[in-house]
Amino acid sequence: MLVRHSYSKKCKEMRNDNRLIFNHFYKLRHDLKRSYILSPGKVDADKNVHAGILSKIHPVYAMILSFFSNPITKEEAILQVSDFLEISEEEAENLISSFIETDEISYSEYGGIKNIFPRNMIIAEDEAFTDPVQYTPLQFVYDELDLKRERFFMAPKGIVFMVNNVCVTDCAYCYADKSVVRKPMPFERIKELIKNAFDLKIMSFDIVGGEFFLYKEWKNLLDELIKYDYKPVLISTKVPLTEKEISIMSDYNISIQISLDSLDRQELVHILNVKNDYLEKIKSTIELLEQYNIKYQIATVLTQYNAKIETLEQIYDFLSDKKNITRWEVRVGFKSLYSRDNFEKIRLSKEDVQRIDHWINEIMQKTDLHILWSPNESNKYFNCEGGSRNFKGARCSANYSHMVILPDGKVTICEQLYWNPRFIIGDVSKQSIEEVWNSPRALELAFPKREQFRDESVCKECAIFDDCFSYPNKCYAEVLKGYGDENWDYPDPRCAKAPQFINELQAV
Numbered sequence: 001m002l003v004r005h006s007y008s009k010k011c012k013e014m015r016n017d018n019r020l021i022f023n024h025f026y027k028l029r030h031d032l033k034r035s036y037i038l039s040p041g042k043v044d045a046d047k048n049v050h051a052g053i054l055s056k057i058h059p060v061y062a063m064i065l066s067f068f069s070n071p072i073t074k075e076e077a078i079l080q081v082s083d084f085l086e087i088s089e090e091e092a093e094n095l096i097s098s099f100i101e102t103d104e105i106s107y108s109e110y111g112g113i114k115n116i117f118p119r120n121m122i123i124a125e126d127e128a129f130t131d132p133v134q135y136t137p138l139q140f141v142y143d144e145l146d147l148k149r150e151r152f153f154m155a156p157k158g159i160v161f162m163v164n165n166v167c168v169t170d171c172a173y174c175y176a177d178k179s180v181v182r183k184p185m186p187f188e189r190i191k192e193l194i195k196n197a198f199d200l201k202i203m204s205f206d207i208v209g210g211e212f213f214l215y216k217e218w219k220n221l222l223d224e225l226i227k228y229d230y231k232p233v234l235i236s237t238k239v240p241l242t243e244k245e246i247s248i249m250s251d252y253n254i255s256i257q258i259s260l261d262s263l264d265r266q267e268l269v270h271i272l273n274v275k276n277d278y279l280e281k282i283k284s285t286i287e288l289l290e291q292y293n294i295k296y297q298i299a300t301v302l303t304q305y306n307a308k309i310e311t312l313e314q315i316y317d318f319l320s321d322k323k324n325i326t327r328w329e330v331r332v333g334f335k336s337l338y339s340r341d342n343f344e345k346i347r348l349s350k351e352d353v354q355r356i357d358h359w360i361n362e363i364m365q366k367t368d369l370h371i372l373w374s375p376n377e378s379n380k381y382f383n384c385e386g387g388s389r390n391f392k393g394a395r396c397s398a399n400y401s402h403m404v405i406l407p408d409g410k411v412t413i414c415e416q417l418y419w420n421p422r423f424i425i426g427d428v429s430k431q432s433i434e435e436v437w438n439s440p441r442a443l444e445l446a447f448p449k450r451e452q453f454r455d456e457s458v459c460k461e462c463a464i465f466d467d468c469f470s471y472p473n474k475c476y477a478e479v480l481k482g483y484g485d486e487n488w489d490y491p492d493p494r495c496a497k498a499p500q501f502i503n504e505l506q507a508v
Helices: 059-066 074-085 089-097 187-199 218-227 243-250 265-272 278-291 309-319 350-364 433-437 440-446 465-470 476-483
Strands: 019-022 027-030 035-038 054-057 106-110 113-117 122-124 158-162 204-208 234-237 255-259 296-302 325-332 371-374 402-405 410-412 424-427
Touching: 027 059, 035 059, 054 059, 054 113, 059 074, 059 089, 074 089, 158 187, 187 218, 187 433, 204 218, 243 278, 255 278, 265 278, 278 296, 296 309, 309 325, 309 350, 325 350, 350 371, 424 433, 424 440
Parallel strands: 158 204, 158 402, 234 255, 255 296, 296 325, 325 371
Antiparallel strands: 019 122, 027 035, 035 054, 106 113, 402 410, 410 424
């Protein structure tokens, strides 16, 4: 495709009335052989936009939208687009008009490729509600076009950084690998990585633990993330916080998730392996969050130790008069690769789940407290025909759109896999984000070949092997939990061809 690298003189005169602007709630990102429209996962209810958009588009559309980085009249934009793309003004107007104040998702075809666009891509200047980002059409010039490949070419959509793998608790259901002790990356290198991610237009740089508040640079890390527009939406912790720490957090306007599995001291000793004073400290943390007007949510994980109506009623009574709680999430504990207790010992029965389900549904009818109940999802396993495109549940982002940086800089594809050498794709203490994302191991895992699979795996001879793996959506963590590390090449258990579990994953 031919594009001009300069603008005609007639485009320099600009009218100042009825100006339009690209809706900067959406982000544009070029990815070598295509471009993307992306948007945050959450948005205020009064904003007429689509949240959580991830749409591949022909780079020409990104070029067109880039002309609206700053307020501009439609007439002026038509002249600039016509001149840059060497098309008629009528063609330019048709392309531009399809983006202006549209109420629904729209579709367009360019060069034989179907493109999907969210609503209100171009809006009136006075309707803008986010800070502008400067784009130029030259950012989206391409030599080759590929809108079919699923995995990002240049760098991931998002990064998850695990600040540490240390805790104040030793949970019976622990999901963390605390057996590995490695020297953490210097904070200066972490700052470089955040800047590298920003320059690559990576959408998110999320933080997990271990324990965030046990990371000595936690405040400096928050400041650095906010500097590059990576402000966390939520920080999860089991650490009882001091008033000083909560006072500091009140300045950031970041929600906090507190783990509260029981209000019975003895139950907590069994579940978390903590001292008797832990419960009072956590309750004090919640009261301080109320005092400092910080929004928070509560997470409760159910095992045989606390799957009692009495336990849930105690937690509910404690939370029901709180003003700043946004939700109470109750989850059924699932199998971990790292828990201290045998899962057979702590997992719930179907009767347990049904009994709790009945109680929660009754409570939901008479309370304003938002309760998010996550019961057993075993019905998603073994019943999806047609490969990974049809798997139930959220699409797995591992090595497709995200990568995980471990505390020492090693990079894995999934936060549940930690330092498992099979899934380490690089080391950002020595490499750039782009180098790791396109490392031989990352690409080998992303685009596997039949010969990598053992005869014991039904994937080896599957008729839809190529189509299935062209759509990355295999949850390796579920495979390892259900079949063991040695059977890493077994199919995702959501597949109808997957064998029955060797190890059960949830309630039975």
